[in-house]
Amino acid sequence: MTKALIAMSGGVDSSVVALLMKQAGYDCVGATMKLFQNENLQLDEDHSCCTLDDIEDAKKVAHLLGMEHYVYNFTDRFEECVIRKFVNAYETGSTPNPCVDCNRHLKFARLFQSAMELGCELCVTGHYARVEYDEDSGRYLLKKATDLSKDQSYVLYSLKQEQLKHVRFPLGNMTKVQVRAIAEENGFINANKPDSQDICFVTDGNYADFIEHYTKKSYPEGDFISTDGKVLGKHRGIIRYTIGQRKGLYISAPEPLYVCKVDPEKNEVILGSEADLRSISLIAKDINLISVPDLYKPMRLKAKVRYRHTEQWATAVQLDEDTIQVTFDEPQRAVTKGQSVVLYDGDVVVGGGTIV
Secondary structure (H helix, E strand, O other): OOEEEEEOOOOHHHHHHHHHHHHOOOEEEEEEEEOOOOOOOOOOHHHOOOOHHHHHHHHHHHHHOOOEEEEEEOHHHHHHHHHHHHHHHHHOOOOOOHHHHHHHHHHHHHHHHHHHHOOOOEEEOOOOEEEEEEOOOOEEEEEEOOOOOOOOHHHHOOOOHHHHHHEEOOOOOOOHHHHHHHHHHOOOOOOOOOOOOOOOOOOOOOHHHHHHHHHOOOOOOEEEEEOOOOEEEEEOOHHHOOOOOOOOOOOOOOOOOEEEEEEOOOOEEEEEOOHHHEEEEEEEEEEEEOOOOOOOOOEEEEEEOOOOOOOEEEEEEEEEOOEEEEEEEEEEEOOOOOOEEEEEEOOEEEEEEEEO
């Protein structure tokens, strides 16, 4: 019997995944990652993950299904690879993508390693995505979920071939409504539990307050500068601004102004018009390719420059071992350093990288 480790967050998705794998005849063990101490980050217990209640919910479902359950303390790794990187990005004028980093360094690295140590052949999560093996290319493919409103392939582009070989996403062909219905039918205590928010360790969406609390320092005011070099006013610290931002500038102008660039060396935030936000191309590094071995031959595909971005037609070409250039058919709004660009050929993830 194939042994599978089920990543159980305490939420409804991963609980239903455990049930589906058990019903499919796998020998399942549950695992919950402890990623941070809520009290250390001054987080609200009711609105973040990694609470004792979440762990208890996962344990209860595992017990109901007759599964062993482990809790792994990955707090040090999470702080190093996710929180510190998140803070450093804002300090250096970038906008980070912590969900991508968590998947890369925690779920499909440390937890994946733990699965292998337990003798598990598979690592299973509640992500909405699909994995298929392509006989023609001899490669494992990462594909969008059937329910595009829940698709999470964007945050999974860093998965390697060996990882894709051993991961399963049982919810890839399901809707959230179907998942909750299964949970209710089986008496799961978390059947109606709300979905977790995008960034688990910033519960109120105020990144700047979180960073100031975490670093125990304040960030100095500096100048708002127009694209032609004029001083427009004072900003409240560069960590409070990201590309495309309009709200919270408190600048009077005859036309709407947007953040076009953050310059940490000069402690300046450059403001411009909607037209100034648009870019025809980007460079990305730290790339991972999935459906193809390389992109040295230019490829027509669609590109997505942030999680909620609508894919746009573009041409991608690899410049060196770790760099790609993506040129869009039409200029794109607010292409942002630190975010991920993910490339699609239909519903197949070609690969992606970090925008630099």
